[in-house]
Amino acid sequence: MTIHTPVLTKEVLQYLNPTENENFIDCTIGEGGHTKLILEKTKPLGRVLGIDLDPGQIETDKWSMADFGDRLILENNSYANLKEIIEKNNFGPVAGILLDIGMSSVQLEGSKKGFSFQAEQVLDMRYDDRFNNLTAEKIVNEWPKQEIEKIIKEYGEEKFSLKIADKIIEERSKGRIRTTLQLVEVIKKAIPAAAQRGKIHCATRTFQALRIAVNDELGNLQRVLPQAVEALAPGGRLAIISFHSLEDRIAKEFFKNNKEIKILTKKPTTAGSSEIGENPRARSAKLRVAVKL
Numbered sequence: 001m002t003i004h005t006p007v008l009t010k011e012v013l014q015y016l017n018p019t020e021n022e023n024f025i026d027c028t029i030g031e032g033g034h035t036k037l038i039l040e041k042t043k044p045l046g047r048v049l050g051i052d053l054d055p056g057q058i059e060t061d062k063w064s065m066a067d068f069g070d071r072l073i074l075e076n077n078s079y080a081n082l083k084e085i086i087e088k089n090n091f092g093p094v095a096g097i098l099l100d101i102g103m104s105s106v107q108l109e110g111s112k113k114g115f116s117f118q119a120e121q122v123l124d125m126r127y128d129d130r131f132n133n134l135t136a137e138k139i140v141n142e143w144p145k146q147e148i149e150k151i152i153k154e155y156g157e158e159k160f161s162l163k164i165a166d167k168i169i170e171e172r173s174k175g176r177i178r179t180t181l182q183l184v185e186v187i188k189k190a191i192p193a194a195a196q197r198g199k200i201h202c203a204t205r206t207f208q209a210l211r212i213a214v215n216d217e218l219g220n221l222q223r224v225l226p227q228a229v230e231a232l233a234p235g236g237r238l239a240i241i242s243f244h245s246l247e248d249r250i251a252k253e254f255f256k257n258n259k260e261i262k263i264l265t266k267k268p269t270t271a272g273s274s275e276i277g278e279n280p281r282a283r284s285a286k287l288r289v290a291v292k293l
């Protein structure tokens, strides 16, 4: 069974500094790795409002964290709707908010949504298919070449974006590209053999780009940040863990331009070598924290 190992836990706790009876919001509760630690520190009455867009994650959390009782409130929703979620739950005062952006190892390896290029699955990649009609399959088969190239280049930071987009257009004219492994084959045909032998699988960047586009991850991050600052009590901390340079840039710029907060991390905090050794996902994690004035 796949387990998600939370990243930068020591640093998150140090900055959020949860203490007795304080309330926190975990905008991306996932498997609850960070939330469990926060709930331990905020005993006996502190509460966590835990949000996740993936209904599967929320279902898992319901039984895996049942011991916390009504100290944990779970919401299957997008953090882009943070203000509304807080109002619905009449939640506060808020001592800290955490965003740990992206997907969890469980979604990568355990879901059947096509996040992974290692297993044959349909190209879906939606965290939640109830409100979102855009799938990776739709992008690959229906978007114009320029749009496909753009997301692979920008969200995937893939230097062979044009070659991959060209090949996608060529292959889809023969029939729809429906599955993960079909797409991997297209990518392999598009890029030079030498580039396929790198440390990182040659489909990694294209898959990342599609996931970010399908779920509008950058747009959602931009939407949540002002709502998070508004929700915090004075002295409350906002912690953002990102795994992608564009996400980190959004957080950095927002922090720099917002007059209601003070930045606590001049440079983003990153994982040490021992954490990276134990959890390779931590390699690209960057933590930025600010405090509400």
Ligand SMILES: C[S@@+](CC[C@H](N)C(=O)[O-])C[C@H]1O[C@@H](n2cnc3c(N)ncnc32)[C@H](O)[C@@H]1O
Pocket: 004, 005, 006, 007, 027, 028, 029, 030, 031, 032, 033, 034, 035, 051, 052, 053, 054, 057, 077, 078, 079, 080, 100, 101, 102, 103, 104, 127, 215, 220
């Ligand atoms: C990196 S994981 C979080 C892991 C978590 N911190 C833990 O320790 O288990 C990111 C989570 O964010 C969720 N997610 C992605 N986009 C979201 C959104 N717009 N709103 C709410 N949750 C979202 C994903 O479904 C995933 O479970």
